Amino acid sequence: MIIEQKQHIDKILIPVLREVSDPEIPVLSILDMGVVRSAIIKNNKVEVKITPTYSGCPAMDVIGDDIKLALKEAGYEAEVQLVLSPAWTTDWITEAGRSALKKYGIAPPLEAEADKEALLGNKKIVNCTNCGSSNTKLVSQFGSTACKALFKCDDCLEPFDYFKCLK
Numbered sequence: 578m579i580i581e582q583k584q585h586i587d588k589i590l591i592p593v594l595r596e597v598s599d600p601e602i603p604v605l606s607i608l609d610m611g612v613v614r615s616a617i618i619k620n621n622k623v624e625v626k627i628t629p630t631y632s633g634c635p636a637m638d639v640i641g642d643d644i645k646l647a648l649k650e651a652g653y654e655a656e657v658q659l660v661l662s663p664a665w666t667t668d669w670i671t672e673a674g675r676s677a678l679k680k681y682g683i684a685p686p687l688e689a690e691a692d693k694e695a696l697l698g699n700k701k702i703v704n705c706t707n708c709g710s711s712n713t714k715l716v717s718q719f720g721s722t723a724c725k726a727l728f729k730c731d732d733c734l735e736p737f738d739y740f741k742c743l744k
């Protein structure tokens with residue numbers, strides 16, 4: 578089950594923030610990634626709170642700057658704060674985010690238990706992003722980045738990334 582986190586985002590800021598994407602996955606908005614905890618306008622200034630995804634992901638350093646830039650272009654001065662608790666989990670990726678990942682060729686994260694089985698290579702449960710087949714196998718625990726694992730489809734022979742579950 579996907580638990581969408583409570584977000585407090587001023588409606589007027591949603592279209593601006595929707596344009597900011599995860600630097601590693603350009604099709605995935607930071608809103609769908611679930612990293613924006615709040616974005617509130619106070620005295621013409623925007624206060625944004627974000628929760629980093631994988632702390633080891635260099636992408637997170639860029640997101641704060643991208644948010645400031647996007648808001649600046651929309652006419653707001655912004656302050657970005659990091660909120661570390663509660664920690665981000667892949668459960669916060671929205672349904673829209675999951676389908677964007679799939680379209681981009683990255684299999685979205687499974688639930689924790691299934692994720693473990695998949696990464697141990699015990700079960701064929703990660704579906705190929707190209708043909709949808711579950712006849713896939715784990716090639717490497719680490720894909721193009723540490724957040725992803727590399728799989729290969731035995732039906733269409735395409736390799737693809739699987740976005741690892743993180744809780």
Ligand SMILES: [Zn+2]
Pocket residue numbers: 705706707708709710730731732733734735
């Ligand atoms: Zn396939």
